[in-house]
Amino acid sequence: MEAEIQAQIPGLDHVISEYSVGYLTHASRAYVEDADPNAPSPLSEAADAVTELLISASGDFSAENEKAIQNLVEKFINSLSAADGVDAERRQMPFAAKKLDQAINVGSQRNMSSTLGLTGGGVDLESANSRKVESRVDRKKLEKAEKKIRAKQEKKVMKNVEYEASRLLNQPDSTQSYEEFYMAVNPLQMGADSQSKSKDIKVDGIDISIGGMRILTDTSLTLAYGHRYGLVGQNGIGKSTLLRALSRREVAIPTHISILHVEQEIRGDDTPALQAVLDADVWRKHLLLEQEKITKELAAIDEERASLADTSKDAAKLDHQREGLDITLSDIHAKLAEMESDKAESRAASILAGLGFSPERQQFATKTFSGGWRMRLALARALFCEPDLLLLDEPSNMLDVPSITFLSNYLQGYPSTVLVVSHDRAFLNEIATDIIHQHSERLDYYRGANFDSFYATKEERRKTAKREYEKQMAERAHLQAFIDKFRYNAAKSSEAQSRIKKLERMPVLQAPESEYTVHFKFPEVEKLSPPIVQMSGVSFGYSPDRPLLKNVDLDVQLDSRIGIVGPNGAGKTTVLKLLIGQLQPSSGTISQNPRLRIGFFAQHHVDALDLTTSAVGFMAKTYPGKTDEEYRRHLGAFGITGMTGLQRMELLSGGQKSRVAFACLSLTNPHILVMDEPSNHLDIEAMDALSDALRNFQGGVLMVSHDVTLLQNVCTSLWVCDKGTVEKFDGDVNAYKKKIASQANEAGVVAAH
Structure with a gap:
């Protein structure tokens, strides 16, 4: 039953x-002879409750899904009836309350069982046993078992990452500055002790969920210091969620290991770009201010000390104060x-230059970008x-492409240690020393x-696992056939x-x-005569006084496969x-x-999609003339299958929105x-599908892209847009x-001289 529920509701x-299974199993056996004919049976009540619970947990309230879950519950109830050998009429008998020989005090909280994780009530075992009937339960063993269960549950709760309860995220971003967040996440470690500690990361038993959806279950995170890990997986699997949990220390990473996550753009103000980068190292900025402050205090002490005799109490006090400041200043140095x-x-300055900031732009205020x-x-x-x-x-x-080349180098x-989420194969091939594949909550x-x-290797593992599974299923079927026959x-x-064992x-x-x-x-294309x-x-x-492009000549035919590359701001999108x-x-x-x-x-x-409506609804409104079933079939050709096309688009991942845009x-x-940057947000499988579709497309293709793999797989001619020109x-x-x-190396040599 559990396997069927998981198959019907993936990710449950x-x-x-x-x-659900336990509740139904228990309810199927809760019957007595003297039943009230007007009361509903506990099994029917359990069936209704479990059905509602599963529908709610699935998040899919369509009639098809409700019917499928109802059928699943009914099928399990029927199997329970057959397994227990209970007469069908008796199984329909309603439940009646039976008077107990001894009242049970349910108000007491002592000796409360938490096996099912219920903390709102319990049974007083002492009251229940007050009839002087010898109990068959070893009370000490029971208490010991309950204690272990409670400890295990509390540990489980502590491991679980729920962002609503996040210690560092209780404050809204607007009230917490970059410096405050940096200092909260990365406490300053002074002295040699922090340097001697291992910076390898090994955390076991990680559970992460967000918005009611489980991302990781009882997983181990292992990162060797100095390695560069590529984190890959399907769109929507939870890679970004994992990075956020790490960046906020929701996963128990030792505090002597500093963490920084590039997630959001910086807020613009009057700070020059170069100074904004220097200010990013909060502790360096803090230590420089402390160094300046202590230096001034020491100068004031020296000035005051010069006027005092060596034997005076004030002189000794100042000497003691100076000694403490000297030690602190030495640690800061x-x-x-x-x-x-x-x-x-x-x-x-070197990092900014590599990312495309000229020396002049490095002095521009951040708000101008x-x-x-x-x-x-x-x-x-x-960096x-x-x-x-x-x-x-x-x-x-x-x-x-120039900046990606710099970042890769x-x-x-x-x-x-680097942990990077990327769908750029060429980039991962260049920088990754290890790959982490996130899937199936692990x-x-x-x-x-x-x-x-x-x-x-992944494909080989999958094929091997499939062969082993099929081999075992065949062996199980063979054994079961013999058992059933003899x-x-x-x-x-x-x-x-023997075969049963x-x-x-x-x-x-x-x-x-x-x-x-x-x-x-993509659809077939009728032929056109050139040009x-x-x-x-x-x-x-x-603006007339600042030309961006000059004398551009470009010819696109039905068999063209043109890729345009060049630095940002050179005019590629303008072309x-x-x-x-x-x-x-x-x-x-x-x-x-x-x-x-x-x-x-x-x-x-x-920006062109109406995120408040579904993909099918948006297409019907924008491109009328087809039935909903035709729109759904069309979306299916771009990986938007099942009920996804009927969900509000604001609930879709970035990659799914991109697929809707391609379908439109x-x-x-x-x-x-x-196409302008078509690979953004697409996972690797979708990018492969896009490459194949563009190669098979009978019309022309002109794209601006930074993805080396996509350019290699699709484009037969490369044009560079730079310094006002577009040249092959x-x-x-x-x-x-x-x-x-x-060119970057040559520029670095010139700058060094």
């Missing part, structure tokens, strides 16, 4: 399924030296702080593996008993997970908007076939697909990355 907490505080400004650039500043601050555990959540989503030399470790080797045969009964000793294997696959499909769309001598600027007619050029011409239909996927595609895009039946690059994306890295 095991406690609920266990409780040691900590600042350990931080290499004197090199801080040059290191901060857009959201994407503020996210880069947040990343620069984290500058160099915490013992650096947590990165999809860092490549906010970076261009930087992390390869990072001295501490973490699987692939040590010494980059993404490619992990993927191959169980009551006198000549064969001993052999049947063998079947009972056989370990129970879990059915292997079904393979997670996604398929995208399809051309840009000739196009120039553009958002796409000029091509689709959202912007008009200041000079030059853009011509296109009059029958041409262009499908545009915007980087911020979510294909409804326009385009000849040319123009002679080589693939890997050659472009090498050129960027070479």
Whole structure:
């Protein structure tokens, strides 16, 4: 029954399924002879209660789901009837209260059983035993068992991560500054003792849930210091939730291990970008202020001490005070030296430069930067702080190819532990020393593996588990067939008993997970005669005195597979908007076939979706003419299956919203697909499906992307947008990355001199 409940409601907490089975089993046996014919039976009451509980826990209140759960409960009740050999008429008999020989005091809380986790009431065992009947229960053993159960439950509650009860999140973000949060999460460790402690992380028995959904169950987290871990898994599996739990120490990580999580963009104010990065290391800033304060106090003491005789009491007092301040100042100097505080400004400037901030832009106030650039500043601050555990959540989503190249090279030399969530295969192949696969409420470790080797090993593990499971199921079926045939045969009964014991000793294997696959499909395209769309001598600027693009020539045909790369702010998205007619050029011409239909996927595609309605409802309103079943079938071609298409889109993950946007895009039946950062938020399986769909698409493709794997798999020609021009690059994306890295190294050598 439990397995069937879990199959019907994936992700259901095991406690609920266990409780449901136990409640129904208990109710099926709760009958007496002198029943009140008007009272409902305890089994029917239990069935109604369990059905409502399971429907509520599933979160799916559709008629189909309610009917499926009702059928599941009825099926289990019927199996209980058959197993217990109870007459069907008696099983329908209602329950009647039977008068007890001795009253039970339910008001007392002493000796209360908490086996079922109920803390609101109990039975007074002393009152129940007051008839002087010798109890068969060993009271000491019972109390000892109850104590162990309570301790286990309390430990379980302590392990459980519930964000509503978070110690550090009780304060809203608006009332807690970055400095306050940093100091709460990372208490300053002074002296040599903190350096001698191990910075490996090993935490067992982790349970994490959020919003009633279980993310991890009784899982171990193991991170070796200095390793770089790639955390991978499907969209919505809870990777970001795990990072947040770690960043807030909701998981019991030792306090001498500093943690920093790049999650939100920094708040804009008048602080220059370079100073904002320097201020990110809160303890360095705090220690510098303390050093200045103590230095002034020592100067004041010296001045006062010079006027006193060596033998006076005040002189001795001042000497004692000075000695204490000298010790504190010495500790501060040691900590600042350990931080290499004197090199801080040059290191901060180097990190900002690698992430695309020119020396001039490093002096701009943070409030002048857009959201994407503020996210880069947040990343620069984290890299500058160099915490013992650096947590990165999809860092490549906010970076261009040059900045991703810099980040990859930087992390390869990072001295501490890195845990990064990413769906960028090329990025993970370059930086990861180990892969952690999050799935089925657990973490699987692939040590010494980059993404490619992990993927191959995972597939081999899955195939091996499937073979072992199928082999055992066949063996079980063979044993069971023999048992069923000869169980009551006198000549064969001993052999049947032997096989029964063998079947009972056989370990129970879990059915292997079904393979997670996604398929995208774009519609077929009718042929058009060239030219399809051309840009000739196009120039553009958002203001006349500051041109962004000059003399751009670009030709897109039905067989084009063009990728545009370049630094952020160079005008890549502007090129796409000029091509689709959202912007008009200041000079030059853009011509296109009059029958041409262009499908545009915007980087911020979510802004075009009505998140208060379902995907099916949005498509019916925006692209009318089909039935709901046709819209659902169309969404299914982009991985939006089952009831997902009928849920409000605000409940969908970022990757699911992207898939809805692609499904809407294909409804326009385009000849040319123009896409701005299409890989953002998609998991690896969805990105593979997108790559396959674009390769099989019969029309043209023009995309701006930072994802090296997607560019490699789809694009046959690469164009670089930089310094006001758009020029074809002679080589693939890997050659472009090498050129960027070479230029960065040359710039570093020049800066050093």
